[in-house]
Amino acid sequence: MVVAYTIQIDQHDPLLIHHFDHPSQSLVSTPLNGDNFGSWRRAIVIALESENKMGFVDGLIPKPTDSTKLSLWKRNDSIVRSWLLNSVNKDIVTSVIYSSTATILWEDLNSRYRQQNGPRVFQLKKEIFSCNQGLMSVSHYFAKIKSLWEELSDFQPPHSCTCAGVKPLLEYLHFECVMSFLMGLNENYSHISGQILLRDPIPSISRVFSLMVQE
Template sequence: MTEGDDEKKVLALLREKLLKEASSSGALAHTPEPWEISNHPLYLHHSDQPGAILVSQSLAEDNYMQWSQSMAMALQIKNKIGFINGTSQRPTEDQADERQQWDRCDILGKTWLGASMSNPIAKSVMHCKSARAVWLELQERFMQSNTVQLFNIENEIHGCEQGTDSVTTFFTKLKALWDERDALCDLSPCACEEGGKLCEYVKNKKTMKFLMGLNENYAQIRGTIVAIEPLPVVNKAYSMVLRHEKQAEAAMGSKQGVQQQEAAAFTVRGSDRDNSRDNGRSNSRAESAEGSKPKYEKCNKSHLTENYRQHLKCTFCG
């Protein structure tokens, strides 16, 4: 056996010894827990701080629908939506580590909800046992006024008209009311034939409401859209009306430009006539003044007395 073989054998024995020591002391790499993976619902990032404000608008007495939608989207991004909708259940006692991790995430969700409420509301739900309990408490408390809110929204939609607003402002206002109403009703789409007919009716109703709210300046384009079969959806109708508005503004701008040019030309012509008239008046006044002066027989001219005899010459000396 050569010296090199002895060295390899010693290194192999040393490696085997080190592996045994590492195995017995637990120094080998451990298998990661499921919640240590970033897409797991129980995963906690270092930026997930207690009491963080996830939405810009705090919950008050009159904005529950907007707040709940914003909060649900924020929790969905954080992968914690299951803690309020009930899809994430607390692990059993025999899963001690996962149960502890779930409790941490649930408490974190409660702090997020509390930080996004007004102080009186936050105090009233502080003793709820879970984030799900807080969510249900708020839902039961504030969803009771849905009928009144729906009535007010429908009343606003009924009275919504363009008035002095632009087409874009009017459409944006009307669409915001429609979206708020749809969120209150929370109707699920139906795949049956009757459901399709109902959906088509609702779309046509929105288009008609938009067209009826326009000013009389848009009567022509409104009649054009209504004559289209089938009736365009409201977004398409808005696009057509907006294009008509831009064309009308461009035509009005061109007309005003021509009128301004004509007005400028008229002003110049009028100024020339005034100058000519003034010059004529000046000449007339000069001639009148000249004619009113006495003329002398010798020269038949009007001049001062001291200049009267300047035209005379001496016959002797020339």
């Protein structure tokens, strides 16, 4: 006699598999090609967090010892691995397809492509330094320099400390971002730029952009 049983899964449990969690789907519109790891990684993290599956790649959802949940964990892990494989170029797929878990696959890609941090950080800072509005609209220029800053910030180690000492560092990074944006604007924005520089504290980068658009 075979006894059937079901596992009750809370709707917020990452082990829950929805009907739309299909293994053939890709998580990003632009696959990893080796040169776009920073932006690709960021897009993957956002997608996995929205699916409540990030724990399968960062190791926060380890393989359970409970046999009743082990099969479900394996299904989830296989789905996440499929998503990652569908989100990289074919020439990269062949080198990670035999990864036994999503965490191993993820760590392989990270160790392989994040080791190029030095050259990429150098290139990003060089692009930020030389970035200026030129013939671009303010909106286009803002989007370009903001994307450079955000990719650069992704290379910084996470701040595990929540003490007050971190606040000045974050404020200084914000200050640098605003300064680089203002420095690259065309001369006809110099008046409003001067007014912004006199403010204390300096407005957020989004607020600065809003003021420029209104000018």
